[in-house]
Structures are given as C-alpha cells and as structure tokens.
Amino acid sequence: MDNGRYGERPIILAMKGHPGTGKSTLAQSIAKTLKCPLIDKDHFKDCTKPLQQITKATKLINDLSYDAMWRVASAQLDLGLSVVIDSPLSHRAHLDRIIEIADRSGARVVVVECKPRDEAEWRRRLEQRSELVEYGSSWHKPSTWQEMEKLLEGYEGCWDYDVGVEVPRLVVDTTCANGVEQVVSNVLEFVSNACGAKKETIVH
Incomplete structure (x- = not known):
C-alpha cells in the first residue's frame, strides 16, 4: 500500500482509547505497516511541561496541544498522505474536528477504538508503563490505577459517544492473546473494507 492510501483518497485512521489500553503501541505498528505519518498528541503535550510548571492554564495548554496536532495532520493530508492520529478521542468535539479536517482535504475517516476486556491486564500495563517512562515524557498521564479511575470519573461518561453511521x-x-500483529492485520482488513463503502462496527 502506497503511503497508506486506499484508492485515490487519503485516510485518517483515528485511534480512540484511554491511557494504558495499548492504543499507542497499536498506532505505531499500523503507521509502520502503512508507511504513513504517525501524529501523536502526546508528543505535543510532552513539550509543554515547562509551561505547565509556571502556569495553571491546564486546559489552554491541552487545547494548544490538540491544535498543533490538527495543523500537522492537515499539512500531511494536503500532501496527499494518509495519517494515523493517536489521541484519546475522549470528546465528540475532537472527532468532529477530525471530520472537518477530512472534509476539507477530501480524506476518509476510520476510527479504531481500543477497549480492553481484561481490566486486570489493563491495570498491570498502566502501572508497569509508568515505571518505564523516560524523564519528562508523558508526565501528564495517569501512573496509578487510582489516577486512572479519577480521570474516568472526570470524563463523566462523555467518551462513550456514537461516532455516527x-x-x-x-x-x-x-x-486479547492474538498479539499486536494479528490486531494490526484485522485493522488493515477493516480499513480496506470500510474504504469499499462497508460502514459497520466490528468487535474483535
């Protein structure tokens, strides 16, 4: 596949999921397989740590991180490249922005949502990851299960929205025990079918 393109239109493959669900690992594998740009919201947020230390404008900083991500995504789409966008996509407004960008660039949007069924394994990965994070990286993510529960409580269920038909x-x-390679294969098959006008939700 050429730069992740399906047919004549580029693809926005938008990841969705909470911290520690394996979303970023999957996004990296998909982007590597498709040989297309990976645009990770955390890369922008990580760079704002010095600002966070001198201001309490947490929401503004987060919004600026998203805005930078949208601009980079738009630039790649303008070049005719497909992109993998790695962000929680926890608010419907974020998906609406992606759809707006897609409409402007003539791209298709496909959402891949990471939803772990084994909560104990999710918890183990979340807490293990916090021990391996490099200094200055992902400082804004929950590092304990208690912090994760507090984050979910703050969302007040807004992340569980209908993406639309x-x-x-x-x-x-x-x-699941299938391994990331099999999950990537399932994702690429789904994207290929979706670009052939098959629009449905499939759970693997």
Whole structure:
C-alpha cells in the first residue's frame, strides 16, 4: 500500500482509547505497516511541561496541544498522505474536528477504538508503563490505577459517544492473546473494507 492510501483518497485512521489500553503501541505498528505519518498528541503535550510548571492554564495548554496536532495532520493530508492520529478521542468535539479536517482535504475517516476486556491486564500495563517512562515524557498521564479511575470519573461518561453511521469504527480488544500483529492485520482488513463503502462496527 502506497503511503497508506486506499484508492485515490487519503485516510485518517483515528485511534480512540484511554491511557494504558495499548492504543499507542497499536498506532505505531499500523503507521509502520502503512508507511504513513504517525501524529501523536502526546508528543505535543510532552513539550509543554515547562509551561505547565509556571502556569495553571491546564486546559489552554491541552487545547494548544490538540491544535498543533490538527495543523500537522492537515499539512500531511494536503500532501496527499494518509495519517494515523493517536489521541484519546475522549470528546465528540475532537472527532468532529477530525471530520472537518477530512472534509476539507477530501480524506476518509476510520476510527479504531481500543477497549480492553481484561481490566486486570489493563491495570498491570498502566502501572508497569509508568515505571518505564523516560524523564519528562508523558508526565501528564495517569501512573496509578487510582489516577486512572479519577480521570474516568472526570470524563463523566462523555467518551462513550456514537461516532455516527458515516464513520466506520472498529473496536479491538488490546488485551486479547492474538498479539499486536494479528490486531494490526484485522485493522488493515477493516480499513480496506470500510474504504469499499462497508460502514459497520466490528468487535474483535
């Protein structure tokens, strides 16, 4: 596949999922397989740590991180490249922005949602990851299960929204025993079918 293109239109493959669900690992593998740009919201947020230390404008900093991500994604799409966008996509407004960008660039949108069925494994990965994170990286992510629960409580269920019939969505269990290679294969098959006008939700 040439730069992750399916047919004549580029693809926005938008990841969705909470911290520690394996979303970033899957996004990296998909982008590597498709040989297309990976745009990770955390890369922008990580760079704002010095600002966070001198201001309490947490929401503004987060919004600026998203805005930078949208601009980079738009630039790649303008070049005719497909992109993998790695962000929680926890608010419907974020998906609406992606759809807006896609409409402007003539791209298709496909959502891949990481939803681990094994909560104990999700918890283990979350807490193990916090021990391996490099200094200055992902300082804004929950590092304990208690912090994760507090984050989910703050969302007040807003992350569980309907993406709509026009946006193909694939839900994957990132704690299954199939391995990331098989999950990537399932995702690429789904994207190929979706670009052939098959728009449905499939759970693997």
